[in-house]
Amino acid sequence: MYRLDLGTSIGLFDQNGLKEEFFTDLKEIKKQGFKCVEVSFGKVGGYEMHMQRCMQLVGDGLKAVLDEGLVLNSVHLPFQRFIYISSYDEGVRLWAIDEFRRLISICDNYNPKHYVFHSKTGREEEGLWNLRKPALVKSFREMVGMTRHDICMENMVASFPHTIDAMREILEQVEGGKCCIDTNHFLHDKPADAILTLGKWVSAIHVSDYDGVYEKHWMPKQGVNNWMKIIGALEKIGYNGPFMYEVRRREYGYSYADIRENYEKLFEEYAKYSSR
Numbered sequence: 001m002y003r004l005d006l007g008t009s010i011g012l013f014d015q016n017g018l019k020e021e022f023f024t025d026l027k028e029i030k031k032q033g034f035k036c037v038e039v040s041f042g043k044v045g046g047y048e049m050h051m052q053r054c055m056q057l058v059g060d061g062l063k064a065v066l067d068e069g070l071v072l073n074s075v076h077l078p079f080q081r082f083i084y085i086s087s088y089d090e091g092v093r094l095w096a097i098d099e100f101r102r103l104i105s106i107c108d109n110y111n112p113k114h115y116v117f118h119s120k121t122g123r124e125e126e127g128l129w130n131l132r133k134p135a136l137v138k139s140f141r142e143m144v145g146m147t148r149h150d151i152c153m154e155n156m157v158a159s160f161p162h163t164i165d166a167m168r169e170i171l172e173q174v175e176g177g178k179c180c181i182d183t184n185h186f187l188h189d190k191p192a193d194a195i196l197t198l199g200k201w202v203s204a205i206h207v208s209d210y211d212g213v214y215e216k217h218w219m220p221k222q223g224v225n226n227w228m229k230i231i232g233a234l235e236k237i238g239y240n241g242p243f244m245y246e247v248r249r250r251e252y253g254y255s256y257a258d259i260r261e262n263y264e265k266l267f268e269e270y271a272k273y274s275s276r
Helices: 021-029 051-067 091-109 129-144 164-171 190-196 227-237 255-274
Strands: 005-011 035-040 071-076 114-117 150-154 178-182 202-206 244-245
Touching: 005 021, 005 071, 005 255, 021 051, 021 114, 021 255, 035 051, 051 071, 051 091, 091 114, 091 129, 091 202, 114 178, 114 202, 114 255, 129 164, 150 164, 164 178, 164 190, 164 255, 178 190, 202 244, 227 255
Parallel strands: 005 035, 005 244, 035 071, 071 114, 114 150, 150 178, 178 202
Antiparallel strands: none
Protein backbone atom coordinates (compact mmCIF):
# COMPACT_ATOMS: atom_id res chain seq x y z
CA MET A 1 0.00 0.00 0.00
CA TYR A 2 1.40 3.36 -1.06
CA ARG A 3 1.92 5.72 1.85
CA LEU A 4 4.24 8.68 2.39
CA ASP A 5 5.73 10.06 5.59
CA LEU A 6 3.84 12.95 7.13
CA GLY A 7 5.60 16.32 7.11
CA THR A 8 4.77 19.98 7.60
CA SER A 9 6.29 23.33 6.77
CA ILE A 10 7.08 25.55 9.74
CA GLY A 11 8.21 29.18 9.71
CA LEU A 12 11.38 30.04 11.60
CA PHE A 13 11.47 33.84 11.59
CA ASP A 14 9.30 36.88 12.14
CA GLN A 15 10.35 40.53 12.19
CA ASN A 16 11.69 40.14 15.74
CA GLY A 17 13.93 37.16 15.07
CA LEU A 18 13.25 33.51 15.82
CA LYS A 19 9.54 32.87 16.30
CA GLU A 20 8.80 32.10 19.93
CA GLU A 21 6.29 29.42 18.96
CA PHE A 22 8.75 27.61 16.68
CA PHE A 23 10.23 25.52 19.48
CA THR A 24 6.92 24.62 21.12
CA ASP A 25 5.47 23.81 17.70
CA LEU A 26 8.30 21.34 17.09
CA LYS A 27 7.33 19.46 20.23
CA GLU A 28 3.69 19.30 19.15
CA ILE A 29 4.70 18.19 15.66
CA LYS A 30 6.72 15.34 17.16
CA LYS A 31 3.90 14.43 19.55
CA GLN A 32 1.41 14.18 16.67
CA GLY A 33 3.59 11.66 14.85
CA PHE A 34 5.01 13.80 12.06
CA LYS A 35 8.27 12.42 10.69
CA CYS A 36 9.83 15.52 9.18
CA VAL A 37 9.59 19.26 8.61
CA GLU A 38 10.43 21.90 6.08
CA VAL A 39 11.85 24.99 7.76
CA SER A 40 10.79 28.12 5.91
CA PHE A 41 12.79 31.35 6.17
CA GLY A 42 9.89 33.34 4.77
CA LYS A 43 10.34 37.03 4.06
CA VAL A 44 13.86 37.39 5.41
CA GLY A 45 15.51 40.28 3.61
CA GLY A 46 13.61 43.24 4.99
CA TYR A 47 14.89 45.82 7.43
CA GLU A 48 13.63 44.01 10.53
CA MET A 49 14.94 40.54 9.63
CA HIS A 50 17.85 40.91 7.25
CA MET A 51 20.09 38.20 5.82
CA GLN A 52 23.01 38.79 8.17
CA ARG A 53 20.79 38.35 11.20
CA CYS A 54 19.18 35.30 9.61
CA MET A 55 22.58 33.70 9.21
CA GLN A 56 23.42 34.38 12.85
CA LEU A 57 20.24 32.72 14.11
CA VAL A 58 19.42 29.95 11.66
CA GLY A 59 21.63 27.31 13.28
CA ASP A 60 19.64 27.47 16.52
CA GLY A 61 16.44 26.65 14.68
CA LEU A 62 17.80 23.85 12.51
CA LYS A 63 19.57 22.25 15.47
CA ALA A 64 16.29 22.27 17.41
CA VAL A 65 14.64 20.24 14.63
CA LEU A 66 17.28 17.54 14.90
CA ASP A 67 17.30 17.63 18.71
CA GLU A 68 13.55 16.97 18.65
CA GLY A 69 14.17 13.78 16.68
CA LEU A 70 12.59 15.10 13.48
CA VAL A 71 14.04 14.83 9.99
CA LEU A 72 15.05 18.14 8.42
CA ASN A 73 13.62 17.33 5.01
CA SER A 74 13.97 20.75 3.43
CA VAL A 75 14.87 24.37 3.86
CA HIS A 76 12.73 26.93 2.07
CA LEU A 77 15.09 29.75 1.14
CA PRO A 78 13.98 33.36 1.75
CA PHE A 79 11.46 34.70 -0.73
CA GLN A 80 11.53 38.41 0.07
CA ARG A 81 11.20 39.89 -3.37
CA PHE A 82 14.24 42.14 -3.49
CA ILE A 83 16.69 39.29 -2.87
CA TYR A 84 16.56 39.18 -6.64
CA ILE A 85 18.31 36.03 -7.88
CA SER A 86 16.59 36.62 -11.24
CA SER A 87 17.51 40.26 -11.68
CA TYR A 88 18.68 41.20 -15.17
CA ASP A 89 21.06 43.61 -13.40
CA GLU A 90 24.06 41.32 -12.98
CA GLY A 91 25.36 43.24 -9.96
CA VAL A 92 22.07 42.78 -8.12
CA ARG A 93 21.90 39.12 -9.14
CA LEU A 94 25.45 38.42 -7.98
CA TRP A 95 24.77 40.03 -4.60
CA ALA A 96 21.61 37.97 -4.13
CA ILE A 97 23.15 34.66 -5.18
CA ASP A 98 26.12 35.25 -2.90
CA GLU A 99 23.72 35.76 0.02
CA PHE A 100 22.10 32.43 -0.83
CA ARG A 101 25.53 30.79 -1.10
CA ARG A 102 26.47 31.91 2.40
CA LEU A 103 23.14 30.79 3.80
CA ILE A 104 23.29 27.37 2.12
CA SER A 105 26.80 26.81 3.45
CA ILE A 106 25.47 27.27 6.99
CA CYS A 107 22.37 25.12 6.46
CA ASP A 108 24.41 22.30 4.91
CA ASN A 109 25.86 21.64 8.36
CA TYR A 110 22.41 20.32 9.36
CA ASN A 111 21.97 18.11 6.27
CA PRO A 112 18.61 19.11 4.79
CA LYS A 113 17.66 16.80 1.93
CA HIS A 114 16.40 19.63 -0.24
CA TYR A 115 16.42 23.38 -0.68
CA VAL A 116 13.32 25.02 -2.17
CA PHE A 117 13.43 28.42 -3.81
CA HIS A 118 11.13 30.93 -5.53
CA SER A 119 12.17 32.21 -8.93
CA LYS A 120 11.82 35.95 -8.18
CA THR A 121 10.94 36.86 -11.76
CA GLY A 122 8.21 39.29 -10.76
CA ARG A 123 4.63 39.55 -11.99
CA GLU A 124 3.61 38.96 -15.57
CA GLU A 125 2.17 42.44 -16.02
CA GLU A 126 5.60 43.95 -15.42
CA GLY A 127 6.60 42.56 -18.81
CA LEU A 128 10.10 41.55 -17.71
CA TRP A 129 9.94 37.76 -17.80
CA ASN A 130 11.98 37.34 -20.97
CA LEU A 131 14.70 39.59 -19.54
CA ARG A 132 14.79 37.65 -16.27
CA LYS A 133 14.69 34.07 -17.59
CA PRO A 134 18.43 33.93 -18.43
CA ALA A 135 19.26 35.23 -14.94
CA LEU A 136 17.00 32.60 -13.38
CA VAL A 137 18.72 29.82 -15.31
CA LYS A 138 22.16 31.16 -14.37
CA SER A 139 21.28 31.43 -10.67
CA PHE A 140 19.64 27.99 -10.63
CA ARG A 141 22.77 26.42 -12.13
CA GLU A 142 24.97 28.19 -9.60
CA MET A 143 22.82 27.05 -6.67
CA VAL A 144 22.97 23.44 -7.87
CA GLY A 145 26.75 23.73 -7.66
CA MET A 146 26.68 25.07 -4.10
CA THR A 147 25.58 21.89 -2.32
CA ARG A 148 25.32 18.12 -2.57
CA HIS A 149 21.62 18.37 -1.70
CA ASP A 150 18.79 18.89 -4.19
CA ILE A 151 17.95 22.43 -5.26
CA CYS A 152 14.23 22.58 -6.08
CA MET A 153 12.55 25.34 -8.05
CA GLU A 154 8.91 25.81 -7.01
CA ASN A 155 6.09 26.50 -9.46
CA MET A 156 4.67 29.96 -8.93
CA VAL A 157 1.27 31.65 -9.20
CA ALA A 158 1.92 35.05 -10.79
CA SER A 159 5.67 34.79 -11.36
CA PHE A 160 7.41 32.68 -14.01
CA PRO A 161 7.48 29.64 -14.10
CA HIS A 162 3.72 29.34 -13.60
CA THR A 163 2.78 26.44 -15.90
CA ILE A 164 3.99 22.92 -16.63
CA ASP A 165 5.60 24.06 -19.88
CA ALA A 166 7.30 26.99 -18.15
CA MET A 167 8.70 24.69 -15.45
CA ARG A 168 10.03 22.30 -18.08
CA GLU A 169 11.55 25.18 -20.06
CA ILE A 170 13.81 26.05 -17.12
CA LEU A 171 14.48 22.54 -15.80
CA GLU A 172 15.70 21.35 -19.21
CA GLN A 173 18.42 24.01 -19.06
CA VAL A 174 19.73 23.18 -15.57
CA GLU A 175 21.62 19.92 -15.22
CA GLY A 176 20.96 18.43 -11.79
CA GLY A 177 18.14 20.85 -11.03
CA LYS A 178 14.96 19.57 -9.37
CA CYS A 179 11.51 20.96 -8.70
CA CYS A 180 8.99 21.30 -5.90
CA ILE A 181 5.36 20.94 -6.97
CA ASP A 182 3.06 23.22 -4.99
CA THR A 183 -0.44 21.80 -5.39
CA ASN A 184 -2.18 25.14 -4.90
CA HIS A 185 -0.09 27.26 -7.26
CA PHE A 186 -1.23 26.03 -10.70
CA LEU A 187 -3.89 28.27 -12.21
CA HIS A 188 -3.60 26.95 -15.79
CA ASP A 189 -2.74 23.26 -15.22
CA LYS A 190 -3.66 20.42 -12.87
CA PRO A 191 -1.18 19.38 -10.16
CA ALA A 192 -1.49 15.68 -11.05
CA ASP A 193 -0.63 16.46 -14.68
CA ALA A 194 2.39 18.46 -13.52
CA ILE A 195 3.62 15.59 -11.36
CA LEU A 196 3.31 13.10 -14.22
CA THR A 197 4.90 15.40 -16.82
CA LEU A 198 7.74 16.66 -14.63
CA GLY A 199 8.21 13.38 -12.78
CA LYS A 200 11.95 12.94 -13.32
CA TRP A 201 12.55 16.34 -11.73
CA VAL A 202 10.06 16.13 -8.83
CA SER A 203 12.00 15.97 -5.59
CA ALA A 204 9.65 17.76 -3.19
CA ILE A 205 5.98 18.69 -2.85
CA HIS A 206 3.91 21.26 -0.98
CA VAL A 207 0.48 19.97 -0.02
CA SER A 208 -2.53 22.28 0.23
CA ASP A 209 -5.79 23.08 -1.53
CA TYR A 210 -7.26 26.14 -3.24
CA ASP A 211 -10.20 27.46 -5.23
CA GLY A 212 -8.50 27.25 -8.63
CA VAL A 213 -8.51 31.05 -8.88
CA TYR A 214 -5.62 31.92 -6.58
CA GLU A 215 -3.48 30.24 -3.95
CA LYS A 216 -5.21 29.69 -0.60
CA HIS A 217 -3.17 27.06 1.29
CA TRP A 218 -6.34 25.39 2.55
CA MET A 219 -6.42 21.89 3.99
CA PRO A 220 -6.75 19.18 1.33
CA LYS A 221 -10.37 18.33 0.41
CA GLN A 222 -11.51 21.92 1.05
CA GLY A 223 -10.88 23.08 -2.51
CA VAL A 224 -10.83 21.93 -6.12
CA ASN A 225 -7.84 19.56 -6.15
CA ASN A 226 -8.42 15.91 -6.97
CA TRP A 227 -6.36 14.29 -4.25
CA MET A 228 -6.76 10.72 -5.46
CA LYS A 229 -5.28 11.73 -8.81
CA ILE A 230 -2.49 13.69 -7.10
CA ILE A 231 -1.48 10.81 -4.82
CA GLY A 232 -1.85 8.38 -7.73
CA ALA A 233 0.48 10.53 -9.83
CA LEU A 234 3.04 10.59 -7.02
CA GLU A 235 2.91 6.81 -6.80
CA LYS A 236 3.23 6.43 -10.56
CA ILE A 237 6.44 8.47 -10.73
CA GLY A 238 7.88 6.61 -7.72
CA TYR A 239 7.95 9.64 -5.43
CA ASN A 240 9.05 8.52 -1.95
CA GLY A 241 9.57 11.83 -0.18
CA PRO A 242 7.25 13.19 2.50
CA PHE A 243 3.69 14.40 2.09
CA MET A 244 4.67 17.91 3.10
CA TYR A 245 1.75 20.05 4.23
CA GLU A 246 2.05 23.80 3.64
CA VAL A 247 -1.29 25.06 4.94
CA ARG A 248 -1.91 28.44 6.57
CA ARG A 249 -2.43 26.87 9.92
CA ARG A 250 -2.91 29.90 12.12
CA GLU A 251 -4.89 31.90 9.57
CA TYR A 252 -7.49 29.15 9.20
CA GLY A 253 -7.31 27.70 12.70
CA TYR A 254 -5.85 24.30 11.80
CA SER A 255 -4.08 22.38 14.54
CA TYR A 256 -1.32 19.85 13.95
CA ALA A 257 -3.82 17.22 15.09
CA ASP A 258 -6.16 18.42 12.31
CA ILE A 259 -3.38 18.00 9.75
CA ARG A 260 -2.65 14.51 11.05
CA GLU A 261 -6.32 13.56 10.80
CA ASN A 262 -6.54 14.93 7.25
CA TYR A 263 -3.46 12.93 6.24
CA GLU A 264 -4.83 9.69 7.68
CA LYS A 265 -8.17 10.14 5.91
CA LEU A 266 -6.53 10.95 2.58
CA PHE A 267 -4.37 7.83 2.57
CA GLU A 268 -7.18 5.63 3.84
CA GLU A 269 -9.30 6.89 0.95
CA TYR A 270 -6.42 6.36 -1.47
CA ALA A 271 -5.95 2.75 -0.31
CA LYS A 272 -9.59 2.03 -1.25
CA TYR A 273 -9.36 4.06 -4.47
CA SER A 274 -6.21 2.33 -5.70
CA SER A 275 -7.45 -1.18 -4.90
CA ARG A 276 -10.46 -0.93 -7.24
